[in-house]
Amino acid sequence: MEWIVKIGGSLFPHHAKKLLENLLGEDIMIIAGGGEFANKIREYDHELGFSDTASHEAAILSMDIMGILLADLVKGAEATQTIKEAKKIIKDGKIPVLLPSRILHYLDPLKHSWQVTSDSIAFYISKLMHTKLLIATDVDGIYTIDPTNSEARLINEISAKKLLTFGETAVDEELPKLLLKYKSDCYVANGKHPQRILSLIKSTDTIYTRIRGD
Known part of the structure; x- marks a missing residue:
């Protein structure tokens, strides 16, 4: 297995389903973002002040x-809580969708903060499995400014150190720090266009941003 593809919650349900269907047959593992469920928890936290x-x-x-629901939508995908079982699912010709809570609860490797989201969690899992990370989101990658601004320009490649100065982007605030810590790269691409994700996996030209951890 060479890649973990994190499918952002913003793509659920229809774009996420279509993307996963297009990835069937690839030697990869999926991690799903928390989407509206996580957003609701954050909203309640702001109101009620959870620990x-x-x-x-x-x-x-x-x-x-989200992983359970996404795997249920796509025949040929299967949800799992363990890396060992994920490898078996791949051998059986299916795509594993990893449910990370058991691993994260046991190892507890990341700080407990809203700066840490599914992006950083997917990166941590990719380090455990020695794979590359591709973050599929609802924009083409990292932009010079807010992508809703007509003056925004897509950045094909950026250092994690420089990204730290950008504030809010398509990835969480902790991810660039982890990329620098582990001297690793990751890729961000638009999951609304499954062919771009496939092209990146197959090392052919497409539209994306590479974040360098050097």
């Missing part, structure tokens, strides 16, 4: 929920 640990663990469980 950092409660918010963190609940948000991770929202990734499990």
Whole structure:
């Protein structure tokens, strides 16, 4: 297995389903973002002030929920809680959708903060499995400014160090720090265009942003 593809919650349900269907047959593993479930937890946290640990663990469980639902939508995908079983699912010719809560609860490697979302969690899993990480989201990659601004320009390649100065982008705030810590790269592409994700996996030209951890 060479790639983990994190399918952003913003793509669920229809774009996420279409993307996963197009990825069937590839030697990859999927991790789902928490989507609206995680957003609702964050909203309640702002109102009620949960502990950092409660918010963190609940948000991770929202990734499990999205993973279960996404795997159920696509014949040929199967949800799993373990890396060992994920490898077996691949050998059986299916795509595993990893539900990360058990692994994260046991290892607890990341700080409990809203700066850590499914992007950082997917990166951590990719380090455990020695794979590349592709983050499929609802925009083409990292932009010079807010992509809704007509002056925004897509950045094909950027250092994680420079990305730290950007503020809010298509990835969470902790991810660039982790890329620098582990001297690793990751890729961000638009999951609304499955062919771009396939092209990146197959190392052919497409539209994306590479974030360098050097």
